[in-house]
Amino acid sequence: MSAAAMTATMKTQPLVSDDGKPLVAYHLVRWHIAAAIISLIISMTAGFLYSLQFVGYYPFPDSELLSPGHIRLIHTNMAAYGWLVNGFTAMCYYIIPRLTGYRVWSAKLGNLIFVVWQFILLSTIGGLLMNRAQAIEWGETPTGFKPGSFDLNWIPVDLLVTVGAVLLIAQLMVPMFKARDQKFYVTLWYFTAGLIWLALTYLMGNIIPEWVLPGAAGAAVTGLFIHDLVGLYVTPMGWGLMYFFVPLILRKPIWSHSLSVIGFWALAFFYPLGGVHHFLISPIPDYVEFGAITTTIAIEVVVTTVVVNFFMTLRGKWSALRTNMAIRWFYAGAVMYFITCLQCAFHVTWMFQKVIHFTDWVVGHAHMIMYGTFTFWIFGTIDWLWPRIMKREWYSNRLRGWHFWLSTIGIVIMFTDLTISGLVVGFMQRELNPWSDMVQASIPFWWVRTFSGGMMITGLLCGAYNMWMTSRSDRVYVEDAHYIAAEAD
């Protein structure tokens, strides 16, 4: 389906599939959104607690169970597997049937996947608290086996994730496979490839370094894994959402179809090649590092085309930034996406790496992309979807505003603060300052980081409370006249 035809189809396509059953399994969308929000609250609380360790006020200093290390792992794993995966799955359940005209494989299977996935999250939290983490960054989900053997010492979470991911992929691939005679809309390009990449990435990253190859060769794979999880799952899913919701809400097609094509295929080709850039100037062979640096800079060109495409789409509709909260989330996220990617094109070079690697600069970068961009985009879709799937008016518009502004100001402060901290500490490290001087120099920055994190959590709690009260409200949602054709039938 071409970009121009997409909005038209959205209006005319009836929301029942060919056998007369409802097209979208709304309960799965709701459940996954709820699970995602709960995961994010857990993740951000953990992150906040962990930041207290840095400023010397960690509340459980004598507890082995709640040690700062465990809390850190919960922070990252719940952000990735709890918040992002649940959030994107909810959106897939909503979007894929609409764009293909076919239901997902089975609503019952959907219930099973939901239960399996939440069980994975709980057993991950349990495993991390019990020292069962796996030594793969972003993949600390316990293998469940004693290292170097096949004796069980915990629930084998990695296996469960594989099963869960395969079920999820089957569930969502069925409608896309049925629609194989259609020309796909951009969103479905990203979803088709992104779901396959998710499975391949997870298998590669959790099997090869753990069971097959040690040391530097394993590091090449874990670098690829860290990178691919963000680049080949989170990014395609995020852009898929943007390509679906932005034209839908603005009621105009994406500006340029050609730029969409360039954006997608360049992402598919260049993105996975950049994995090794997480371990630059390391024992990994230099030619691989140079390849990774080159392709990473190439990605920046791609990003520019996609961002230009979206801002040209907004041309003539700038007032939507003021009037429509979802558009505001989306474009705030897009601006931050551009900033992070531009930053990436510079700091991937050896010149920058000498200074900023191993410092807070990288932490700031990671938060900006995961929170400032992808989390913002999911927030945007939730803001647009929640009244529609709950059939209730938003409880409070003021809380929606607080959620947006606290999150935005919080993440901008955090990013700026950590970036400066990274430069300060990076240069101190190069100039051979004693280590404790570097720690002391960091402490003011760590205080600001804790403060900005507190702002972001407060924003999230405003949003979550608003969602809860909306679902319990008795004010029935009346569809905006513009969207009636798209939603009512």
Add this chain to the structure above:
Amino acid sequence: MERFYTLAFAAGIGCFAVAFILAFIFPWMTIEEYHGAKYRTLEELAETPSASFIELSEKFPEAFAREFPAGVNSDTYGEALRLGRDLYIGQACWHCHSQYVRVVSNEMQRFGPASTAQEYQNALNQPHLWGTRRVGPDLTREFGLRTNDSHIAHLISPKDVVPYSMMPAYAYYFEKDGTPKKDGFGLVTYLQWIGSEYIRQAEEKAADAENAEEGTDG
């Protein structure tokens, strides 16, 4: 370009496979071929118990005998190494302490010789623990620098050893008088092991060079 099969096979599998070959298979082959790195299993690593492990057994004979009834041998040493490494991973130590030294940023002055691919070819670097953040200093060149006592004191209360340290205390791995529990023995043994492969390989290389020299003389 816009149909299911193209997207699934060309983008989904094809592009991934290209990257897998270029960014993984090639470097792996390079490391295996050119650096001649030989993999060492845990049994090989633990063949000779380290001096610090023996010292632990002598310093805390009762506790040691309770936790490792078999005494000092390669099995108990291997067990302690594995236990210590598991704790090091489980407590996310490696997310704040890196384990590789780069050739830039004066790191070779600060820590010691730059890392080589060979020193990571062993069971205790599978998966590797390079890390991506240094809140605390790098640990790969710490081998032989500190005594067991200083490690124990530091783990029990980092602030008493390094005044501005923000490292969490791991006092729960030790009794009140500083005697390690089993986890404490493992952790200290593993910390004292980090970096030993580099030293061993350097010594081996030096010995080879000496032999070669003797060979030419003769």
